[in-house]
Amino acid sequence: MSRLVVVGVQWGDEGKGKMTDFLGQKADVVVRYQGGNNAGHTITFGGNKYALQSIPSGIFNPHIKNVMANGMVINPKAALAELEGLKSRGVTDFQLFVSDRAAVIMPYHMMLDGAYETAKGGKKIGTTQKGIGPAYCDKYSRIGIRIGDLIDKDYFAERLHDALAVKNMELKMLGMETLEFEPLYKEYLAYGEQLKPYICDTAILLNEEAEKDSKILFEGAQGVMLCIENGTYPFVTSSSPTAAGVPIGTGLAPRYIDKALGICKAYTTRVGAGPFPTELDGELAHYIRERGHEYGTVTGRPRRVGYLDMVALRHACRISGINYLSVMLFDVLSGLEAIKICTAYELDGKQIDYVPSTLSKLERCKPVYIEMPGWKEEVTSVRNFEELPQNAKNYLHKIEELTKTEIVVVSVGPDRTQTIRRKEIF
Ligand code: GDP
Ligand code: IMO
Ligand code: MG
Numbered sequence: 001m002s003r004l005v006v007v008g009v010q011w012g013d014e015g016k017g018k019m020t021d022f023l024g025q026k027a028d029v030v031v032r033y034q035g036g037n038n039a040g041h042t043i044t045f046g047g048n049k050y051a052l053q054s055i056p057s058g059i060f061n062p063h064i065k066n067v068m069a070n071g072m073v074i075n076p077k078a079a080l081a082e083l084e085g086l087k088s089r090g091v092t093d094f095q096l097f098v099s100d101r102a103a104v105i106m107p108y109h110m111m112l113d114g115a116y117e118t119a120k121g122g123k124k125i126g127t128t129q130k131g132i133g134p135a136y137c138d139k140y141s142r143i144g145i146r147i148g149d150l151i152d153k154d155y156f157a158e159r160l161h162d163a164l165a166v167k168n169m170e171l172k173m174l175g176m177e178t179l180e181f182e183p184l185y186k187e188y189l190a191y192g193e194q195l196k197p198y199i200c201d202t203a204i205l206l207n208e209e210a211e212k213d214s215k216i217l218f219e220g221a222q223g224v225m226l227c228i229e230n231g232t233y234p235f236v237t238s239s240s241p242t243a244a245g246v247p248i249g250t251g252l253a254p255r256y257i258d259k260a261l262g263i264c265k266a267y268t269t270r271v272g273a274g275p276f277p278t279e280l281d282g283e284l285a286h287y288i289r290e291r292g293h294e295y296g297t298v299t300g301r302p303r304r305v306g307y308l309d310m311v312a313l314r315h316a317c318r319i320s321g322i323n324y325l326s327v328m329l330f331d332v333l334s335g336l337e338a339i340k341i342c343t344a345y346e347l348d349g350k351q352i353d354y355v356p357s358t359l360s361k362l363e364r365c366k367p368v369y370i371e372m373p374g375w376k377e378e379v380t381s382v383r384n385f386e387e388l389p390q391n392a393k394n395y396l397h398k399i400e401e402l403t404k405t406e407i408v409v410v411s412v413g414p415d416r417t418q419t420i421r422r423k424e425i426f
Contacts, residue, residue, distance in 0.1 A: 001258045004218045004426045007317035008223030009262035012271035013303065013413055014294070015328030016263050017041025020219045022259075022419055023426045028214035030058030030204065032264070033249030034239035036073040036105060036135070037082075037223035038128040039313060040297025042091045045416040051297050052311045054079045055096070056219055059086060062093040067202050070101035071239065071249020072261075073135040074147060076191035078105075086404055096359045098195055099314040100148030101251075103128045105186070108167045108179055109134040115174045123236055126272030128298050136238035138163065150192025160185055164404040186398040203251025203338040210256040215374040215426065216245050218257075224316035225270075232355075232362060235274025238396070260320035261425065262405065264313060266395075268332045271296045275362045278306035278342045292332040309367070310402045319402055324425055326409035327396060331418075336374035342367035343402060372398060385422050 004023065008014045018410045021043040024030050030040075037053035041341075048218070054074055063356045067076060083096075109131030115134070115197040117124050127133060138144040142161045160181060168178040179229075192199075209216060223233045239245065243260040247253060268287060270276050280288070282385075285305050288294065294303040304402040316322070333339060339398035344351045346366035356362050375389040382388055390408070400407055 002213050002373070003210065003218070003256055003258045004061065005218040005220060005246055005257060005260040006357070007220045007260050007262055007320045007322065009264045009313055009320065009325075010223045011225045012221075012223040013040070013269055013271065013275075014223060014263040014265050015326070016220060017043050017052060017057050017259070018328065018411060018414065018416070019326050019409065020217060021045065021417055024058045024064060024217055025333055026215060026426060027058055027064055027217040029067060029206070029209050029216040030056040030218060031067040031069050031218050031250060032056045032072055032221065033069045033218055034071040034241055034245050035237065037075050037131055037219035038130045038132045038237060038298065039076045039226045041219070042297055042414065043223070043416075044414045045327055048087070049414075050089075053082055053298065055082050055086070058217070059094045060091060060103065061325070062095070062334055065095045065097060065205070067206065067250075068096070068102060069206070069250040070096045070203050071245060072099070072141070073103045073105050073132055073239075074098065075105035076147070076150065076188065078259040080191060081195055089262050090230045093418045096198045097200055097202050097205055098147055098198040100146065100199050101201075101203075102147045103135050103139045104147055104150065105135045106145060106163070106188070107129045107184070108171060109138070111171065111176060112174075115176060119174075123272055124416040126274075131308060133238040141417055143375055145188075147195065150188055151196050153197060156192070158191065162187070165384070171402070186299060206209055206250055206252045217426070218243075220245070223311055223351065224320050225299060227319070230315070230319045232359070232361070233276050234379040235272065244320070255374070257336065259425065260321050260326045261325040261408070262317055263328060264325060265328050266333050268309050268312075269323060271299070271301050271303045272305075275359060276304055276306055277311075277345060277362070277365050277367045278309045279304055285300050287336075287350065288332055292329050307340045307367070308399070311342060311345050311353060312355055313403055317405055322324060322405055323425075324408040325399070325403065325405050325406055326411065327399065328411040330392070330410050331378065331380045333374065333395075334378050335376060338371050339374050341398060343370055344368040380418060382412055383420055385410065387418050388420075
């Protein structure tokens with residue numbers, strides 16, 4: 001198989017960075033196709049730990065073409081700083097291609113992200129405040145700036161004038177300071193100049209690579225439950241992390257997409273607000289949060305933790321056409337007497353096996369659990385599936401049974417080497 005999509009099938013932070021890096025050892029191309037620096041993808045190898053936000057996770061391998069495709073929203077200042085950070089840590093030999101069609105996150109997007117959140121009062125989404133939603137809004141309102149505009153002086157001036165006319169009106173209405181054209185124009189032209197060596201038509205590049213049968217890994221950000229179309233709306237992000245987001249977000253025809261690998265934690269986490277039927281609190285939540293270091297990569301917020309939710313997981317696998325699963329942070333669960341898995345929801349006295357579309361219904365859903373015996377042994381040094389404790393294997397088999405999906409990788413630690421590969425899929 002040559003083209004594989006890595007999709008988060010929960011609420012983000014499932015370990016997509018680790019899996020992209022792990023599988024990426026064999027890739028020719030690694031592509032980010034949606035989202036922006038709201039993502040935080042952690043990669044650990046050779047005693048070093050990196051947290052990437054906009055830059056694709058293949059950046060450490062000089063042979064890999066790393067593509068930031070048209071479906072992304074890119075903050076040029078932050079992306080350049082990220083590159084500088086990598087260079088200062090010795091990552092100097094890399095290939096990077098940035099789509100001329102990708103949307104630019106402007107300072108007013110971050111200002112508005114904050115203002116919209118404040119205006120929501122107690123109903124905050126808990127966004128990463130990176131301007132993601134407002135940048136996608138402008139793209140769809142057709143007043144967005146695109147990366148290619150930044151290297152076309154006259155056209156950029158025209159686009160920025162048009163955008164500021166609307167955005168300043170909005171900022172004024174919200175009682176915020178308006179922005180002047182000139183300093184913004186100069187600042188963003190300078191970013192364009194710095195990004196110029198990387199800017200190109202990445203759709204052409206990707207179609208050529210696909211025709212050559214290159215091995216392409218698509219690195220989803222966020223997770224299906226945060227998908228604008230299929231997630232727990234309105235507590236979602238503003239793009240679609242599903243495999244269906246790939247053709248739209250890259251300009252690569254759907255026929256080139258072979259398979260999708262779902263990345264899920266052995267339990268569930270969520271950062272930010274929104275429904276979370278299997279959420280835990282108290283001692284067990286604390287145990288899992290501390291063992292899994294469940295604090296946000298981007299914002300440092302403690303992540304909410306809960307049992308595995310099969311209703312949500314099945315929904316995510318169905319929506320994204322998941323062929324295989326990778327179960328991540330499996331080591332975190334050692335030491336528990338018993339572990340529950342949510343197999344259905346109870347809604348107004350009836351059992352259901354789907355995720356209701358409205359928040360009001362989802363908030364009334366109570367998890368229906370089965371309980372599995374836990375295991376005491378630490379598993380961080382296990383490299384062979386058969387060597388896992390029997391109860392650990394039973395738990396994984398149960399996930400396969402309930403999702404009807406084969407688990408091809410079990411991750412037992414953050415490091416690249418702490419990985420049990422059951423089957424070669426890429
Ligand atoms: P992503 O956004 O999906 O790439 O995930 P994040 O990097 O935001 O969060 C996953 C966290 O779990 C990171 O801190 C990883 O280093 C860590 N991690 C990944 N796989 C494992 C694992 O199998 N075990 C443990 N203990 N940590 C892991
Ligand atoms: P990775 O790729 C976890 C969440 C935010 C918030 C909601 C909307 O690292 O898995 P946004 O800033 O996108 O408008 O915020 O989505 N969120 C994430 N949660 N992992 C992420 O990315 C996330 N990106 C956004 O916390 O609830
Ligand atoms: Mg993350």
